[in-house]
Amino acid sequence: MSTEATEKPGEEGGSTVGGAGTGGTRFDLDKETELRFEVEAGERVQLELLNGMAEVFGSELNRNKKYTFGPGSKIAVFTWQGCSLSLSGKTEVAYVSKDTPMLLYLNTHAALEQMRRQAERDNERGPRVMVVGPTDVGKSTVCRLLLNYAVRLGRRPTLVELDVGQSSVSVPGTMSALCIERPADVEEGFSVQAPLVFHFGSTTPGTNIKLYNKLTSCLAEVFSQRCEVNRRASVGGCIINTCGWVKGSGYQALVHCASAFQVDVVLVLDQERLYNELKRDLPHFVRVVLLPKSGGVVERSKDCRRETRDEKIREYFYGFRGVSFYPHAFDVRFSDVRIYKIGAPSIPDSCLPLGMSQDDTQLKLVPVSPGRDLTHHVLSVSCVEDEVEGGPGRSRGILESPVCGFIVVTAVDTQAQVMTVLSPAPRPLPRHTLLIMDIRFIDLK
Amino acid sequence: MAAKDTLTEAVQVEFSNELLSPPELLHARSRNHKIPVKGQKDFLLSGSEQQRAALQKSLDEHWTLVAEERVERLGNLVNAEWIPEEKLVKLQTPAGKFWQTMGFSDRGKQCLLPEEALYLMECGSVQVFYQDLPLSIQEGYEQFLSPETVTLHQYQVFGHLKRLGYVVNRFDPSTVPTLYERQLNLPLPRNKQTKHLKRKHGNSPLGSRLFNKSHCDKRSTLPVEETKPAQQCEGEIMTVDPRLDQTAPDQAKTEQNPQDELMEFNTDLDRAPRRNWWTDTSSQVQHTLGQHTSARPWDFSCIRFPDLGSSRAGHACLAAPDPKLLPGALQVGECEVTPWLRKLNLKAERLSRREWERQRERDRYHRDINNDREVRRCRNWAEYLELMEKRRSHQFKKRPAHLWEQDVIPLAQPGQCDSHRDLLEQVSVIQSSDLLHGASRLPPSEQWRICFNVYQPDTVADFKKSHPGKPYTRMCVCSFDGPVPDLLVMKQLSFQSGDVPVTFAVVDHGDISFYCFKEFKLPTDIY
Numbered sequence: 028m029s030t031e032a033t034e035k036p037g038e039e040g041g042s043t044v045g046g047a048g049t050g051g052t053r054f055d056l057d058k059e060t061e062l063r064f065e066v067e068a069g070e071r072v073q074l075e076l077l078n079g080m081a082e083v084f085g086s087e088l089n090r091n092k093k094y095t096f097g098p099g100s101k102i103a104v105f106t107w108q109g110c111s112l113s114l115s116g117k118t119e120v121a122y123v124s125k126d127t128p129m130l131l132y133l134n135t136h137a138a139l140e141q142m143r144r145q146a147e148r149d150n151e152r153g154p155r156v157m158v159v160g161p162t163d164v165g166k167s168t169v170c171r172l173l174l175n176y177a178v179r180l181g182r183r184p185t186l187v188e189l190d191v192g193q194s195s196v197s198v199p200g201t202m203s204a205l206c207i208e209r210p211a212d213v214e215e216g217f218s219v220q221a222p223l224v225f226h227f228g229s230t231t232p233g234t235n236i237k238l239y240n241k242l243t244s245c246l247a248e249v250f251s252q253r254c255e256v257n258r259r260a261s262v263g264g265c266i267i268n269t270c271g272w273v274k275g276s277g278y279q280a281l282v283h284c285a286s287a288f289q290v291d292v293v294l295v296l297d298q299e300r301l302y303n304e305l306k307r308d309l310p311h312f313v314r315v316v317l318l319p320k321s322g323g324v325v326e327r328s329k330d331c332r333r334e335t336r337d338e339k340i341r342e343y344f345y346g347f348r349g350v351s352f353y354p355h356a357f358d359v360r361f362s363d364v365r366i367y368k369i370g371a372p373s374i375p376d377s378c379l380p381l382g383m384s385q386d387d388t389q390l391k392l393v394p395v396s397p398g399r400d401l402t403h404h405v406l407s408v409s410c411v412e413d414e415v416e417g418g419p420g421r422s423r424g425i426l427e428s429p430v431c432g433f434i435v436v437t438a439v440d441t442q443a444q445v446m447t448v449l450s451p452a453p454r455p456l457p458r459h460t461l462l463i464m465d466i467r468f469i470d471l472k
Numbered sequence: 473m474a475a476k477d478t479l480t481e482a483v484q485v486e487f488s489n490e491l492l493s494p495p496e497l498l499h500a501r502s503r504n505h506k507i508p509v510k511g512q513k514d515f516l517l518s519g520s521e522q523q524r525a526a527l528q529k530s531l532d533e534h535w536t537l538v539a540e541e542r543v544e545r546l547g548n549l550v551n552a553e554w555i556p557e558e559k560l561v562k563l564q565t566p567a568g569k570f571w572q573t574m575g576f577s578d579r580g581k582q583c584l585l586p587e588e589a590l591y592l593m594e595c596g597s598v599q600v601f602y603q604d605l606p607l608s609i610q611e612g613y614e615q616f617l618s619p620e621t622v623t624l625h626q627y628q629v630f631g632h633l634k635r636l637g638y639v640v641n642r643f644d645p646s647t648v649p650t651l652y653e654r655q656l657n658l659p660l661p662r663n664k665q666t667k668h669l670k671r672k673h674g675n676s677p678l679g680s681r682l683f684n685k686s687h688c689d690k691r692s693t694l695p696v697e698e699t700k701p702a703q704q705c706e707g708e709i710m711t712v713d714p715r716l717d718q719t720a721p722d723q724a725k726t727e728q729n730p731q732d733e734l735m736e737f738n739t740d741l742d743r744a745p746r747r748n749w750w751t752d753t754s755s756q757v758q759h760t761l762g763q764h765t766s767a768r769p770w771d772f773s774c775i776r777f778p779d780l781g782s783s784r785a786g787h788a789c790l791a792a793p794d795p796k797l798l799p800g801a802l803q804v805g806e807c808e809v810t811p812w813l814r815k816l817n818l819k820a821e822r823l824s825r826r827e828w829e830r831q832r833e834r835d836r837y838h839r840d841i842n843n844d845r846e847v848r849r850c851r852n853w854a855e856y857l858e859l860m861e862k863r864r865s866h867q868f869k870k871r872p873a874h875l876w877e878q879d880v881i882p883l884a885q886p887g888q889c890d891s892h893r894d895l896l897e898q899v900s901v902i903q904s905s906d907l908l909h910g911a912s913r914l915p916p917s918e919q920w921r922i923c924f925n926v927y928q929p930d931t932v933a934d935f936k937k938s939h940p941g942k943p944y945t946r947m948c949v950c951s952f953d954g955p956v957p958d959l960l961v962m963k964q965l966s967f968q969s970g971d972v973p974v975t976f977a978v979v980d981h982g983d984i985s986f987y988c989f990k991e992f993k994l995p996t997d998i999y
Contacts, residue, residue: 051691059804107802130790130807134778139792141775142796154770161819177755179799191825225901241967274827289853292777297819300831302781310847310856312769319812320819439652 045190051115056081056123059130060122061105062112062166063323064121072116074098077112084168085175086210095215097348099331103323103391105129106375121147128319132169135294135318136176139264142291143182147264150255153264155288158304159281160296162271163327164320167195169296170268174217175210177263183208184263185253186217187246189284190270191239192230192332196222198231198405198433199336200240200464204250206260215347223249226371226407230336236276237369237389238426240283245427247287264291273301282308296320340405340468343433346447356437357454365394366406366461369427392425395463397446401436406448408432409460431457435468492543500543511965536879544596552589554602559621561589561600568597573639573935585642586629592629626923626949629977632984637929643922643946648970690961769851780812903995911967920961922946945975945988952980962989 047259049072052078055336066072073095074366075428076088081104088094088104090129096102104112106126121374156173170186176185186205188196196203205222212218215373232239253356267288269281282305293313297320306315328333346352371388373376411428434456438447449470452457482677551564563582567575574588582590590612592598599605607615617624625674633640649899698764708928778790790807823831843845850856875882884898925943935941946969950957957965957976966989976987 058793085799128812130804131778131780131809131812133789133798133802133804134776134807137797138715138777142770145770145775152840154777164819176799178795229732264932272825275830286853286857295781297816298821299781299817300821304834307779307842309841310850310853311842312850312856314770314772314777314779315781316777316779317816318778319780319815320814331851439921 032039033305035466037161050269051075051113052121053077054112054114056104056106056110056112056120057125059105059107059127060113060123060125060129061102061103061129061323062123063101064114064123065119065325066096066098066100067117067119070098070117070257071112072100072114072118074102074104075113077111077113077114079106080108080330081106081110081112083213084177084211085172085179086213087179088213096214099334101323101325103127103321115251116406117171118439123201126183126322128321131318132172133176135316136173138353139173139177140180140182141179143262144266146264153184153262154292155265155267155290156292156294157281157285157288157290158267158294158296159269159416160271161193161273161298161301161303162318163324164296164298165269165324166190166271167193167268168321168324169294169318169468170266171211172197173266174207178210182258182263184248185260185265186263187250187267187288189239189243189246190268190294191227191232192270192340193335195268197224198340198466201240201247201407201425202226202239202467204229204246204265205390207263224429225461226369226464228407228462232270232272232277232280234465235389236280236368239280241390241426243280244287247284247289252290265293273298278304281305281452283307285313292316294318323354336466337468340435340466341470344451344470349379352451355385355450355453356447357450358447359456361444361446363432364456364459364461366401366463367399368395369393369426390426392452397439398441399439401446401463402439403438405464405466405468406434406436407464408434408456408458409462410459411460425462430462434461435470474489497543500541503540524904535562541879542596548597548599549599550592551586552598554589554600554607554615555614556602557585559618560584560597561586561616563598564601573930573937574641576937587627588620590616590627591631591634594856623949624924625951625979626980628979629947629949630924633924633926637925637931639929639935639940639942640924640947641679641927641940643925645922646966648968752978778807778808778809780816905987907963907991908968911963914964916968917961917964919955920948920950920957920965922974924964926975943972945973947975947977949977949979952978 056079059326062115064072069371072091074088075093076090078090079090083094083102083104085315102242139154139156140358146153155465158170160166169189174184174186174282184207186207188194188203188205191198191200191202194201194203195216196205201224205219207217208220209218211472221247225245227235227242229235250265265288267284267290269284270277273281278301279312282289285305290313291444291448293309293315295315295317299317302315302317309315341349343353369390369392370395371391407430409425409428410431411425434448434450436446437449440446500644514527517523522673550566550568552561554561555562560578561584562578563584570588570592575582575584575591577862584598589598590609591785593600593607593609593612599610600856602611602615605853613624616622617627622630623964630640679916722894729796776790790809792804795803846859847856850859883901884895892954924947925940925946927933927940928944934943948957957977962974978987
């Protein structure tokens, strides 16, 4: 089992690999075992289910359909009943393992499903689950698994993605919520339709923990509102994926998240210390559960994470494996947009107005004057209404407004006062309030 | 040749022969052209002889001014014919300099609108014939001004502005760039207006130029029809990201305020629902999350989680889950837990020395919050958060009863605002609003219309009829006898006018005053 393995799209277009016939390696799996494999860099692997039943992170495989996995994918194919698989292409490793915690995860799902049934019967809300643990223990995979199982039973759970570094919903540096209506695609992951996305702007919550907590509360509020009008969403509950930062402020953020979402169950992966601390700091009615991590989870290097992030942004503009979307490039005049950065640099206490605390600066909007250093930065287009913005009677601040899309600045012409942007939609920009991210994207391919 | 103001004389005289002799011309030229200066108005009749004399003098002056024969050079006069069916004046001889700013061509013929013709008659540049007889200015007033063309009030404003040097023409709502065009920054089509006029001559020359009553119904609905596609376009454009914006309908609803939804439902029944995450939630509903928390806690003795932490002590085997709870009705066996207990904490924790020390300190001194009896008594989050809130507020001083325990309580809660902005937001009872906000949804009014586009005088900017550009302002004519424009009207008109300001010309028995509404923002704390 690995984390976010299928979310890595291939480097180049084309979903079929020429010459890869049926002459692949055949694997026969016993019941409750899994085939783990990693795809070599620059290679592609095709997987085919010959007989029996198998699933990839909870999404069932179709028999005799070829699934292609791009370079760097780390996949685990699990079978409950036993199956035969064919694998063709170059893999780094490929082995069958009996040692999987899937049965524990399935039991977890069964318990959550029991809660959903009870919620349905008693007209109450469904389970809200938070998945926590250090980095590289398979948090995202467990989320995907539980969501897939739930949606296969006809539930409508919500995925709340708080991992700003490796978001599975939108580009990195965002916090998002996504209603799951069908199981994840084996290759592409969950279909990303109409997510709610908030701008965070950085890949670690540590850069602005106050904003992180505020946006967590925003998401929780929106989710509760949704539950109030949508019964199925309420029963389906939510599964919250968190960051791998579990020390200090990161831990405090987890406790804050638990109270903002009013979670019922916390799944702690692997780390017993975290389990004990959460048991101590969360009220008794919250069920804290310790689960093992899968032996198949691979540790990812910093470079690997950065590449995944880059791929995620590329996928946003060019579509899965870079073939389905065609983004637009056009000029935007500086005078037409307002660019902000969230969080002012901290200043000594002695310089602050009386009674103002330092923390306020973290949520301040700082206007950014466009310049050459803006090049390659990812900008979020805030949903805040242009005419309302700035007025005192405005309904929602820029901070609390979701994002309607992202653009990348590809060039800045300070002389002509224009910047060239890469945008998923043609001009004009729908809104004119832009928020700058620390994340850069260089469109090389 | 002289045009006379009085009808009776005019009918009897043979006009073309009415030429003046040199001494008469000389006399006419040396006449005093100054308009007598009126002093301040007397409002009350005092009955004194002095006042009566002053009044009489002023009246006499007025009459001599009006009755004065006007002398024009025959060569300067342009002949034209009044065509009442089309409400137009067609020129018969080539137009003069006024053609730069007035008139239009219809099938090769030069035409003037009635208000333009009347103004030019007053200026002595045009001689209008009807049934081969010249019209006097008085007749012009009677013939040209009607609710279908322009009213007297409108003409007074028109003439006033013309005399001041402005270029004035009728306002045609269809020439205003739509919201969408403005957003795209499209240049105004070069000959939009002229083309527009030309096209209309083909089918209904009347429809385009009549702009009061009979056609105003049709006209007034025009702007809405025209802005509608723009709004729809706008709605589409908002979907920047094909993936981000396809909000599921129920999801979108989540964000909308019930009130807002209702309002939208009322005003734009036929419009496609706008697809964004939230529309304006000006009166943000404070959510009491507690409403939805179940009063009953989950019974975790029935709902069994495979918790490795608690099973350290006891049961080492998990019963097989009910197949009904599993996808695809899976049948799985029991699950041994014990082997997994050894497979915990696989991921090595890297703590710096300081972190480690802090950790140990916390372990030693930090109490389990569940040791607290009150916390143990809470059954769900709502109760727990309420308890926490209560404890927090207990730390503050007790609030004085005469302030907080009555119907009227202070607007701002102590301790809740930590910046000036928060405080200002809490005490702002009247919300300031943008003039254009929500205006797109308003139905157009029957009574209020924009009448004229006004352009700067020639000296300031070059005016071209074929490419008029952006007007300096737009005029809405009203009278002191009529009602005062309300907020609704102002919103509608300024929305219709777009980025050009709207001025209200208020006519009071010939005196015209101009009013415009300027938007300003209340000072706020910028954060």
